[in-house]
Amino acid sequence: MTLRNWFFNWMIEEGKRRLWAIALSCLVFFFSLPVVAVFLSGTEYNPEFRKIRFTEDIVALLSYDNGWMIFIMMVLAVVLGITGYAYLNSRKKVDFYHSIPIKRGKLFSVTYVVGVLIVAIPYLVCLLFSVLIGWLGGADGRTILGVALTGWAYQMLSFLIVYTTSIICVMLTGNTIVALLGFGVINGFFPLLLNLLDAYAYTWWKTFWNFQPMTGWVTRTSPIAFYIAGSVEDITIGRICSRLAVSVVLILIAAFLHKKRPSEAAGKAMAFYPSQPVIRIPLTIVSAMSGLIFFHTLGHGFGWSMFGLLTGGMICHCVIEIIYHFDFKKLFSHKIQLAVSLAVAFLGFSLFRWDILGYDSWIPKEEKLESVAVYASDVDQWMDYGVLVNTENSGEQEVSEYIWNWVSEDAYLLEHMELEQKNLALELAKTWIEQEKSWAKEDGPQERVYVEYRLTDGRKVHRCYQIPKRKMSQVFAGIYQDNGYKTGRYPVLSMKPENVEEVRVKTLDQEAYLSDMQSQDTDMSVVLEAYQRDLMLATLQDFNQIPLGEIKFLDHTRVAAEKEERSNYSYQEFYPVYPSFTNTLKSLEDRGIDLEQWNEREIKYISLYGLYDFEGTYQEIDSEWIPEIKDVLLYNDYVRYTNYYYEDMELQADVCWVDKKGKERIDSYYVIPGETADRLQESIQKENENK
Amino acid sequence: MIEAVNLTKKFEDIMAVDHINASIKEGNVFGLVGTNGAGKSTFLRLVSGILKPDEGSITIDGEPVYENERAKARFFYISDEQYFLPNATSADMMAFYRKMYPQFDEKRFHYLLDSFGLQEKRKIGTFSKGMKKQLSVICGICSGTDYLFCDETFDGLDPVMRQTVKSLFVGDMAERNMTPIIASHNLRELEDICDHVGLLHKGGILLSKDLDEMKMNIHKVQCVLENGMKPEQIPGLSIIKKENRGRLYTLTVRGEKEQVESAMTAVDPVFYELIPLSLEEIFISETEVAGYDIKKLVL
Known part of the structure; x- marks a missing residue:
């Protein structure tokens, strides 16, 4: 037979053998694509945005990131990969296929190609059909065709990875069920191991910060995770190349294993004897370590941990031995390997439990430290980080013209922060190491201080130091004063004064835009410069003050977003104004806003109720307390702007006061801990006792 | 081949x-x-x-x-x-x-x-x-x-x-x-x-032979000998197996047909005849010689 002859002849035979798979594939794609496209074309949209929204929906359907398509592609990859070569698991079929005059390599290649085509052709046809339906329904034809073809190519590339992995599982095993279990192991082992290492580190390493956890590697160690991860990211040349490279490597592995796989492997659990310990030992170790941490979590004792290690390891070993031999009586085979596995698991546990590698005590040498970023979980926790997005030409425009997309605090700070005095971070680490044991014994809440050490060799090392909150003012004060900290922490410090077009000021009952004030000085940049000056000079101690109000600075885009009624920006990017921010207060006053005056209120009565130790008490206090107490009342929404911790506030107050229009309103406040609060508590206690 | x-x-x-x-x-x-x-x-x-x-x-x-x-x-x-x-x-x-x-x-x-x-x-x-x-x-x-x-x-x-x-x-x-x-x-x-x-x-080949060759070289002889004569006394006869029922002997012997016939004729028995061996019988004889019990190996 010529090359073309044998290939196509065998493809036809293979197609006949897998008719059911072809039917399944056609059916799945038909209902997942054209049927959905027809359904979408019948959906009622806002007529103004119909074309945009319909195109977006069709794009979402045809795109590579369609979750349902990813799911069915993965299922089809496993089904086709495993059933395509399932004949290798039957002696009868092996005798048949391996006795006919056709090389195994040819059998392998045709079976492989047919498996791919069973998915590729129905998928492509259904995609094109859906594009046609979308185009007829009014979607932008060129856009959806491009998305469909890109999606098809990318999905097929990702499909190859999962498909070939499942074939490798068939090659390594001699039984379909074991092949499926093997697929589970290949996909689940490393994610489980990485999660386990994360859990171990989190449990026993005190300075472990899982900002970039080991689970970040999951996408590179599990074919399914790699597939899914690729779908939530943009398609780049790098991603395409990495998928191509992985596919080629996997195909070569599969072909090699197929060539080496003995025919007599049919019906056995494992096709290659040497692969048995290679799979069993790591699984036993991971299972033992999983058992250990499970029972540690339940029992919190060394004994329970060891119980978990032994049972987890032994059960896993025995189950695998039973599967390997298809014989229950063989469960305790390879006892020495079991003992070695348990010993390795214990060693792994020891590395974390007794910090043998010195993870917690590690501090970089100053000369090897390029830069450093430091921030604390409760200091400046009020900050909003995000990007203002113009939604023009997107379906989101139906919601709002501008959308505030939040950015995580970690991501923003680690990108923007760089301490000017990097030794401050080293001193903090040294202090933690010296004080750790005594601090751990302290009662009360703990604060997390996050550090990213950027080393001269390009590595980034992350640590998290737990410090008692009451020690924070002394430990963190220096870092807070660092200019690098502040410019990294507060985006407003990077704002150019000439860009400021509007300033918004508000207290709990009043607010104003500077442009609305009857002021002769319309230069808003002065206010920003004043605020920037105040913020740079602020100390951690300043945050013990009660803010007078909030302020936000708006550039051209922000003004537009602010005025867009449906925008979610209106509540973002406020900064506190403290009594110590004299430059800001003065510049505002010059423009007709006297924040101190805005805070003058006629209080009618105050009702106190206790928190924590005083829980349950609720009573109106005598009016003579009012002048004294009003200086220690902290408006609920402003607690985040201060150094006070909710845990320290024993009293809360409902304050009834009369606003400028003569209307009564009640707001909730905390009573700042201190002398006044203590005397109030004593007074309440006495009154309660007298009752 | x-x-x-x-x-x-x-x-x-x-x-x-x-x-x-x-x-x-x-x-x-x-x-x-x-x-x-x-x-x-x-x-x-x-x-x-x-x-x-x-x-x-x-x-x-x-x-x-x-x-x-x-x-x-x-x-x-x-x-x-x-x-x-x-x-x-x-x-x-x-x-x-x-x-x-x-x-x-x-x-x-x-x-x-x-x-x-x-x-x-x-x-x-x-x-x-x-x-x-x-x-x-x-x-x-x-x-x-x-x-x-x-x-x-x-x-x-x-x-x-x-x-x-x-x-x-x-x-x-x-x-x-x-x-x-x-x-x-x-x-x-x-x-x-x-x-x-x-x-x-x-897993090993105990025996591999042409059937004709085997059949030509092994024969079954039924005979009644003169009084007092034993089959072992027949010169030139290679006996593999011997059975008797009264004076009637059934011998399995090795050798070509002519050779066996001439040996038998030479001792002038009361009666003798050559009976064809079944494949099974040939194997029984051959494997017994090799020290195996064929009945345990086949059938």
Whole structure:
């Protein structure tokens, strides 16, 4: 037979053998694509945005990131990969296929190609059909065709990875069920191991910060995770190349294993004897370590941990031995390997439990430290980080013209922060190491201080130091004063004064835009410069003050977003104004806003109720307390702007006061801990006792 | 010629085929006998290129079989439990084999199918075990290959069908020098068809001889000797086995017919006659000489 002859002849035979798979594939794609496209074309949209929204929906359907398509592609990859070569698991079929005059390599290649085509052709046809339906329904034809073809190519590339992995599982095993279990192991082992290492580190390493956890590697160690991860990211040349490279490597592995796989492997659990310990030992170790941490979590004792290690390891070993031999009586085979596995698991546990590698005590040498970023979980926790997005030409425009997309605090700070005095971070680490044991014994809440050490060799090392909150003012004060900290922490410090077009000021009952004030000085940049000056000079101690109000600075885009009624920006990017921010207060006053005056209120009565130790008490206090107490009342929404911790506030107050229009309103406040609060508590206690 | 040299196959710690040396000449019917687990199927699977030898080699006319399309195109292998394509009919199997074996005789396939009473369009899944065996034999014969490997193929065929298949083999051997290699645990099945028989035991070949040669060199003599004379006293007679019932002796002796006849005539017995030995009896004698109890090995 010529090359073309044998290939196509065998493809036809293979197609006949897998008719059911072809039917399944056609059916799945038909209902997942054209049927959905027809359904979408019948959906009622806002007529103004119909074309945009319909195109977006069709794009979402045809795109590579369609979750349902990813799911069915993965299922089809496993089904086709495993059933395509399932004949290798039957002696009868092996005798048949391996006795006919056709090389195994040819059998392998045709079976492989047919498996791919069973998915590729129905998928492509259904995609094109859906594009046609979308185009007829009014979607932008060129856009959806491009998305469909890109999606098809990318999905097929990702499909190859999962498909070939499942074939490798068939090659390594001699039984379909074991092949499926093997697929589970290949996909689940490393994610489980990485999660386990994360859990171990989190449990026993005190300075472990899982900002970039080991689970970040999951996408590179599990074919399914790699597939899914690729779908939530943009398609780049790098991603395409990495998928191509992985596919080629996997195909070569599969072909090699197929060539080496003995025919007599049919019906056995494992096709290659040497692969048995290679799979069993790591699984036993991971299972033992999983058992250990499970029972540690339940029992919190060394004994329970060891119980978990032994049972987890032994059960896993025995189950695998039973599967390997298809014989229950063989469960305790390879006892020495079991003992070695348990010993390795214990060693792994020891590395974390007794910090043998010195993870917690590690501090970089100053000369090897390029830069450093430091921030604390409760200091400046009020900050909003995000990007203002113009939604023009997107379906989101139906919601709002501008959308505030939040950015995580970690991501923003680690990108923007760089301490000017990097030794401050080293001193903090040294202090933690010296004080750790005594601090751990302290009662009360703990604060997390996050550090990213950027080393001269390009590595980034992350640590998290737990410090008692009451020690924070002394430990963190220096870092807070660092200019690098502040410019990294507060985006407003990077704002150019000439860009400021509007300033918004508000207290709990009043607010104003500077442009609305009857002021002769319309230069808003002065206010920003004043605020920037105040913020740079602020100390951690300043945050013990009660803010007078909030302020936000708006550039051209922000003004537009602010005025867009449906925008979610209106509540973002406020900064506190403290009594110590004299430059800001003065510049505002010059423009007709006297924040101190805005805070003058006629209080009618105050009702106190206790928190924590005083829980349950609720009573109106005598009016003579009012002048004294009003200086220690902290408006609920402003607690985040201060150094006070909710845990320290024993009293809360409902304050009834009369606003400028003569209307009564009640707001909730905390009573700042201190002398006044203590005397109030004593007074309440006495009154309660007298009752 | 198929030649196995030092052929060895192990399945983990089980030695399935143990350093076998054998030659199978073209135009002969090679019978492979042995108990279950003796290594017959493994040997055939090695010859068919399904299994890769651990040691030694197996060649067809000097060409190794494993992963060699040209060598594989020269034989058709009928396994003890032949596989047919899912939902296939006889016609489907014919279409499949026609692509695999260019010499496939389609006309003969239709003819034989009709002769055996098998319906072409009927699903093979609905066939009885015997019908499946018949179909696989028909496919094998019609494939037009030089060799036909049959693993327990006669097991499951009724006596009439067995004879029919045997006659088909004989016809093809005469017509196109086909060489069937038949593995069976039943000596009687091979008796009237084999030219050469190999006895496998525990993976090794215990015995491999031409049947004619064996038959020519071993004879059964029934005789009544003169009073007081013992068979051992007959000069020139190599007795392998001796039984007696009164004065009637049944001797199994080694040697050519003329040699035995002249030895018997020389002692002037009261009565003697040479009785043909069955294959089973030949094997019993031969293996007993080798120190084995054939009844424990086959049948």
